[in-house]
Amino acid sequence: MVDVILGLQWGDEGKGKIVDYFAPNYDIIARFQGGPNAGHTLYVGDKKIVLHQIPSGIFHQNTTNIIGNGVVLDPVTLKKECEAVAAFGIDVKKNLFISQRTNLIVPTHRALDKASEISKGESKIGSTLKGIGPSYMDKTGRNALRVGDIMDKSFITQYIKLRLKHQRLLDNFHFAEDISAWEEEFFDAIEFLRTLNIINGEYFINDKISSGKKVLAEGAQGSMLDVDFGTFPFVTSSNTISAGVCTGLGVAPQKINKVFGVTKAYCTRVGSGPFPTELHDETGEELRKIGNEFGATTGRPRRCGWIDLVALKYTCMLNGVTNVVMTKADVLDSFKELNVCTEYLINGSKSTEVPFQLTHADVKPEYKAFEGWNCDSTSLKTGDNLPEAMQRYISFINQYIGSPVSHVSNGPQREQIIKIND
CATH class of the missing domain: 3.90.170.10 (Adenylosuccinate Synthetase, subunit A, domain 3)
Structure with missing residues (x-):
């Protein structure tokens, strides 16, 4: 069965600590939506660490941590985060797994996020400028690159095609900022991402459930930021409510058990x-x-x-x-x-x-x-x-x-x- 922890307000409810508290009772912690706009604060001993994409069970050695397909993943942020976690003696290559279907945030997504927010003037929504919205737009527009694509020999060609599409949009915003340094950092992070455990997420998690493993699904942001039921248009770009667990991990509704709201x-x-x-x-x-x-x-x-x-x-x-x-x-x-x-x-x-x-x-x-x-x-x-x-x-x-x-x-x-x- 799958239990869920998610926020009931506008985010920042302290979900990271709560997931960390409950994690020893579970075999698997799985993030099911959101991206690096999340900030889950944990204390390891007297040291503070903020996780943006890695599930909050990472500091429990015997816990498997999954980044699900409902997440939008920034490889650059992930690499930095993995390095920060490794400094605590945690081997992320042992207990971190990433779904092939997870969508990637590319440098031009961040540029589009920034250009769009600037253009809104006083009507801006308060975006974190992490590229979340543009990445989800490419997902629904069927243009996105996904984690599984980085193993394809045509990945660079696919990337260039998406970048050219984005560049036309950026030209409409008259956005002229140089993002070449972002691209260099991105491809360095892609090489790192290839060394991690990339899995067929929906089969992986359902096999674990069938074998009796206990799963805790970790939400990001809060329910009042849900794209459908939140304070639209001042919302995030994903379904932050418990229904998002099913589409964000590939599990059936009847497998949802307890829902812990923070x-x-x-x-x-x-x-x-x-x-x-x-x-x-x-x-x-x-x-x-x-x-x-x-x-x-x-x-x-x-x-x-x-x-x-x-x-x-x-x-x-x-x-x-x-x-x-x-x-x-x-x-x-x-x-x-x-x-x-x-x-x-x-x-x-x-x-x-x-x-x-x-x-x-x-x-x-x-x-x-x-x-x-x-x-x-x-x-x-x-x-x-x-x-x-x-x-x-x-x-x-x-x-x-x-x-x-x-x-x-x-x-x-x-x-x-x-x-x-x-």
């Missing part, structure tokens, strides 16, 4: 787009400061606000969430009063549904206030020791969203996770 105890967002509970005051700034809310991939300061239960219930519904993992609960330790959004006031009418076009709606959050717990929660080990005020906060969220909060993360370290509910 949410912060509050809300953040990076880049442009609607954010109903965003705080533009001292409280928002305090959340950012205490939570160290800066993007793991971009370094950009994150927008901060109270937890949005309307959106959270929506994403739990879309994903079929069986367990909720609440991260960064300790960030709220010093707040005397907390608020949770329970309704939207949309153009004067109350609603508990996420509207079709949140971008254009006049949305005002309606809040319910809670007393803060005003104590240091970072050393707590069991659910029985949670402050009463925190228990009331979590209990209300459980009741509202209809999915149990089974784990609470109370600090950045691997061991700082409290199991409170099966």
